[in-house]
Amino acid sequence: MPLKAIQEQPHACEFIRRALLSDRLHHAYLFTGPGGVGKTLSAKALAQALLCTQPTETADACDQCNACVRVASLQHADLHVIERNQKKDGGRERNIKIAQVRELQRSLTFKAFEGDRRVVLLLDAECMTPPTANALLKTLEEPGKGTYFILVSDAPHRLLPTIISRCQRVRFSPLSPDFIADRLVSTTDLSSEDATCLSRLAEGSLGRAMDLIEDEVLDARSELLERLGGAGTEAPNLSDTMSFASDLARPDRRDFLPTVFHLLRSWHRDILALQGGMEPSELVNSEYKEQLSKRASTLSQSEVFDRLERLNQAETAIFERMGNVRLVLEALFVRITDQLAQSGGHR
Ligand SMILES: [Zn+2]
Missing domain, CATH: 3.40.50.300 (P-loop containing nucleotide triphosphate hydrolases)
Structure with a gap:
């Protein structure tokens, strides 16, 4: 070329x-x-x-x-x-x-x-x-x-x-979400709605957008939010969270883990963005703006930062220190859903 x-x-x-x-x-x-x-x-x-x-x-x-x-x-x-x-x-x-x-x-x-x-x-x-x-x-x-x-x-x-x-x-700079969305619409069979959504999750990288399509990231996001209680009003119970962690720790789902971290991070960054006054339509996960707004009002900023920090630690433990995937995810999810339970139940 x-x-x-x-x-x-x-x-x-x-x-x-x-x-x-x-x-x-x-x-x-x-x-x-x-x-x-x-x-x-x-x-x-x-x-x-x-x-x-x-x-x-x-x-x-x-x-x-x-x-x-x-x-x-x-x-x-x-x-x-x-x-x-x-x-x-x-x-x-x-x-x-x-x-x-x-x-x-x-x-x-x-x-x-x-x-x-x-x-x-x-x-x-x-x-x-x-x-x-x-x-x-x-x-x-x-x-x-x-x-x-x-x-x-x-x-x-x-x-x-x-x-x-x-x-x-x-x-070389990151690409604009509009550029990525246009490219996705012209080269894949994604709807323009899904392309817009993926272009925001791709953080300026067309390569990442393609990886996200391969990982069926939009389906993955629904699964993740449902099983961790992010999308609903109810916090999931502990045994569901544990079984989700062991599902993800299976060798055949191992390649999917970076996407899990990517999604959880974008979710929490959106909460911070809302707390900082961003328009809901500009969020990466704007289709979930109601759920995100609820989280933004029930979690304190320092709780969100704490969760982001835990995400980083868990990622390092899995990918750099080769820690036990199931145990690391269990600890992470319990922490995240505990906080969801507290914010959903007591405030
Ligand atoms: Zn030539």
Whole structure:
């Protein structure tokens, strides 16, 4: 896809197009910004523009020539893609391996295969350990004529400062909910109502919106609110809460957990937003504005903050400290529904 066709990020893409056109390209770029906002798409478009054999007048890729086609399918011999290796279960390794960087360096000692340019695309650049990043540093400093690096990262604060300082940084911003909703309506069979709803839950990321569709997030939200008592007036009883926690702890529902946390967080942020005076129609979960308003009036702000903090702790316990999922969720849900019971029953 040529740069001019990328609608997500007009500012970032314009910046890159100008550099291409003026032939003042930096030898290393670092594309940063949230996940799912078009960084990798733009990085591939830049690689295509650099390797295209029939570039347009604006130095953009023609998107037709043989080189363009092979870049698009990541098959071009002068395009080196470094990313975390795939594991057997389909996930990715935690880190980019130092051997991958060494192998890259070895291939960069030869001449480019086809033209006089080659491109290194390094995805999830923050997943380099310090030794790996240090190994790359030398090549980043002296990449050789015609070699361009494009590093892509959602978490640039985890990169070594020495890596950042060698690159020209291009910032990618979160997408507007309207943009995401329009894209969802044109590319999926969602109704515009559901698309609007998802676009708010996606927090500026089209990638996340797609993940949320895959997770059937709107159904998940109904289930969650019903079983935790958020949608109704009655607080659920303890045994229901416990059985919900053990349901979610089943291995086959494990992938669903990030969505659970995402939803619970958005729910509580909405309560805070209402307490801060936001219009109910602007809430992420605006379809539940009555229930949210009720919570906003019965919970104190510090109780909501406390619940958000507990959510963070539970998430850390599960995903970073590999805690027992069922026990962590039980403790979290009891805490949340206890408070619901108190606010529903005694105020
Ligand atoms: Zn081309």
